[in-house]
Amino acid sequence: MPIPKPQLYPPFNIVRLSHVELLVTDLGKSRAFYVDTLGLQVTDETSDVIYLRALEERGHHCIVLRKAAAGEARHLGFKVFDEEDLDRAAAFFGGRELPVEWVERPYQGKTFQTRDPQGIPLEFYCKMDRLPPIHQQYALYKGVKPLRIDHFNVFSQNVDEAVAFYNEIGFRVTEYTEDEESGRLWAAWAHRKGGVHDIAFTNGRGPRLHHTAFWVPTPLAIIDLLDLMSTTGWLQNIERGPGRHGISNAFFLYVRDPDGHRIEIYCSDYQTVDPDLEPIKWDLKDPQRQTLWGAPAPRSWFHEGSLFSGAELTDSDLAAQPIIAP
Template sequence: MFLPEIAKLGHVALVTPDLEKSLWFFRDVIGLEVTEEVDETIYLRAWGDFEHHSLSLTAGEKGYVDHIGWRTKRPEDVEGFARLLTKAGTEVKWIEAETERGQGVAIRFQLPSQHTFELYYDVEKPVVEEGRRSVLKNQTYKSWNRGVSPRRFDHVNIHTSTDASLTYEFLENQLGFKMREFLKDDDNQTIAGWMSVTPLVHDVAVLSKPQAPTPARLHHIAYWSDNMQDILRAADILKEQGINFIGPGKHGISQAMYLYVMDPGSGCRVELFSGGYLIFEPDWDPIEWTMEERSVGNTYWGESVQDKPENNITIEA
């Protein structure tokens, strides 16, 4: 009998107090494609994303993340995870098909950090109309249609004021994530972990933030572009729009190129991301970083989010 598995990160469901401004930012500036608008929720994806959406925008009184969605490897894995999680004492809520547009039956539950995860398998892959469709049969939309135009959804970074070690254990033991790189404090406690279910360095990063105003926070979502030149081009586009940003720079952890920018509608931070490395080794030893090495790990070179306290604001998740 196979244990259930997660295949990949799917989407983030974002609530925004200014839907019009968030739509402008993600569609016209970042360059995501709108797949559908249903019941005041707008679904978007990057030109290289294949699922119905990698981001949804819904109007609300404040900016927050409703849930983070992950696609399983097999249809039966949704029920398999439901059984395992319930047996381990986690409350599981079943979500009927099409409750979220373009998606089949799903389950939702909370991590020890109180972030809400959703697991599903069945998804719609909408046919793109001819005017927006790429001539490449292995690509969804025409590339570079507008704005920054990242290729695909890459990862999420979440913060918690709870004991982060419980969430690392939950992700590893209940959901099958692997620790790839981690940071320990001077008391030998892991306070940041980069974890994945794919060869990516991280599909999710979890950081301990005892001072956070609520237990579950979102630091950023990330969209991936092909190369560093794309990130430099993004900086020009943002500057032309009068939008402030952090970077470009390079992380030591993940070795990726980055730029950070805030959605002015919701307060959601977006990382525009490129480079990095992939992990194919089955016996990968997680990379440990110490507090003395933290500056290199966070910012190998370039401007750092850590240097700008006003940019460390996170939204509720």
């Protein structure tokens, strides 16, 4: 399936990805991972929930950790330009007979929740409480020094259909992987904010959250995190990397939190602001697609992900497989 032409005048204006809520079984362990080890900043916490932001962010939170009986992912949050766009977004999803539920969310203004056609739970808002800047308070820079949330990656049971839908609401594909035998998409990366992606789709049993990524200052921050995790009891939570992706050119590391939620630490991708930028095509069997240096990803990277609360899972009918590490 060919990549659809960019929709430069979508029905509503999404600014960027914003936040995710993760259900966790032990807030103390999760706090030790996200705050003490990764270095995210607490903006509020109770006995049931912790709100976090990264060091460059002015919004109240980019990740919410909520205590629950099982580790799952909830809504992926996106910020729209203004309240008129929020109303247009709600009308768009309602017109597609997708659920629209207006909800009260702490630290956010008018907000609605919905699901995309594949069942991914989404949340849209336009205003979030602003906090004072802390990006020059260098005493706060701990762990991997996370600067901002960068993207989501989700398992999709049909990447072609996912790309077509998100293209319609203004996401532009920057890079994609095609299965040469079937001519179908195996993965795709799409953005709103001018990086390589705000959201990516990976072929597999879905919908599930593959990972949430945070941008860090330099690859050296990733090396520092590896030294820290390997000497403070988190060695088994290091899953993949460090390395450099072929797709996106980013330097990366994948780690798992205490409930198995996958977090990517990410830096050094490239700007994609031009609306006529042509997407880059990769072959599924290209060994440099996953890692520019040729190292394949482990099996867990292709098969394990976080369940979305309330989502019905469906197997992908595209059986093509990339190169997998033994």
